[in-house]
Amino acid sequence: MSGTFSKLRNAYQLFKSIDFKQLAKLSEKVDLPKVMQSVAQMDENQLNGLMKMLGSRGSKKKEPPIDGDFYNISERLSPEDRALQLKVREFMEKEIQPLVNEYWLKAEFPFEIIEKFRALNICGVTYDGYGCPNRSYLMEGIIAMEMARVDASIATFFGVQSGLAMGSIYMLGSEAQKAEWLPKMQQLHCIGAFGLTEPEVGSGTAGGLTTTAKREGDTWILNGQKKWIGNATFADVIVIWARDLGDNQVKGFLVRKENPGFAVEKMHDKMALRIVQNGLITLTDCRVEEADRLQHANNFKDTSRVLRMTRASVAWEAVGCARGAYENALAYTRKRKQFGKPIASFQLIQGHLVEMLSNLTAMQTMVFRLSEMQDQGALKDEHASLAKVFCTLRTRDIVGRAREVMGGNGILLEYNVARFVADAEAIYSYEGTKEINSLIVGRAITGSSAFV
Template structure:
């Protein structure tokens, strides 16, 4: 199977990948086109997640490329970014599922778990045997999670008792385990726990009525005296700073997904511009339509350059919070512009699900907001520029 550059990769950044990485990406792209793209509009409309994709994506290594215990071959952060992009350019909901499974669930255990915990849980998550979720956001605590977390953890010998609530938890209705972040009542520090979702007192309820990422199964979670053994407390998660280490990595991955979402809308718009005829010729031959496409490609190209560099810095060991924060706020803003321009190109057809662009347009709104709002990421970068924190 021949590797081909994506239409939205005008400067050929995929050419930076090794031959092995290109082969893995080609295999993933083939599966997405043959098995995922045909079903995603229906899943989006029904607000159902296609659980049948979980195991095939695992066989392609999608949940394990980043972690030494499970990754199928040595690979770069740039390659792992392109994996997120490839999935998002087909469907942002599936990309979000993978981001939770690999980045937030596997990532948290890899970054903050003991070696024993990594050995126990990462292979099971990587194989798709179990599904993971990540519980940080709460009904009354989102951007202020560092200070405003209300879920509590109280130690009782070799057990912990968790009480509280979580909201917007992706994969939350069908996960087997959820990483729960809670404030220790003894020292006031935020700690992480691997919680079995069948534990007594744990309840997950699907959030209904969404207009974005409808196939993602977001849940409201309540924790009513849920008992967790000490062995399932993440041994290296002892403050919110440890949770932030995970978010720095996943925030960069969300940036890649934002580029992929913009690219998916752009590809749909290019195809439509070649087939839709108005005033006697394909609309791609009209100047104002070309203007929309060129502006879209410019946004995608600039964003792709930024995320490639951020991932290179991760490989070099030089990536910091402000790097991933700037990438997230910039790429999601450009994505939002791009999907709007692409939807505009379709006219009335742009609000019909079967043309794909409506799904990208709607899904962009959630990506714009999650894993750090524009405002919070702006303040992270602003602190670096000025040396002064302006969060409150």
């Protein structure tokens, strides 16, 4: 009796699932009485199978979300920090994503975004006072990742402004210098730049700066050149690092764009970070008042303090660049069809995607811990250097695989991954090459310095 009841119940469920408009059309082509007679003769298992088949017809399989945070690291954030992360993500996807390919191709900066950036109120995110948000280093890293996830050039612009330029003043400036510059820079009413690298001096800046500073009373005379200086073409103030001819120590100066003897020329023909306006700065008897010398920058160790602080953010930028490439590639493989089905269903493609996600997840967990150490005051040069080495190296692998699974379309801007492939090369090199950062870590673990 129970079997008969079960069969009747299933038949009723089958009856409910029938679309009678479709049934009317079907009756024109099929002998429905015979079909119903066949259904009536089915046992319970056959009827269940038919119901499952009918229930699945027309229903599209729900795909998993495209999310590079595979280990749910964002769940470790406070509700306030998570809300800020999503706010930055929305800004980047809504305001930056639609215009970034156009400006990247033109190698121009979208100045119209500065006013919109101001509304986010995130410049100087880790600093206390001067209108700054006073958030954690972890939040600074999350912001860097979210920006680079859409575009590494915009992340670099922000990193120079909020990190290198504002950070130099915040960490090494006098109270008067902080009061003059930081509130205006926090609101992007003034743009900053950071001038350390030179045409012939990159990795050897600790002892080989050729830009010189000579004191004459209350004025310093600067001579030399700086190269690869982000934001330089439109910055209001540039932190220039120069070797004091008096004591041979590296000192920092706040050079205003209107200072006599200051000139900047835009660098052209870059293959990466094309939105970033890098400049070649020439200082010819450039006069800087003593009041504009960074009062607590007396040697290269002080410069290194700034670089240590910002190098962690560069590692986060690498994570963002990799995440953007992975997520774009994954979305592409779901839509792109070959041999009659999405290429995401092929074993070799899935192998590439899993390799990408594995590296990305390892990078995310590393930089998360790195920022925790920074917030605890335990960050050392070698910690930041190890993250910079590992994350930028793995990013190159991830963007390469992203381009590979997209085939020829991977080199077209419209599919976004081409930008990540190019920009990863710049992130790999700036703020210390792989080799130099490796030697910093090597010195820490062996006790022996391999620097020449």
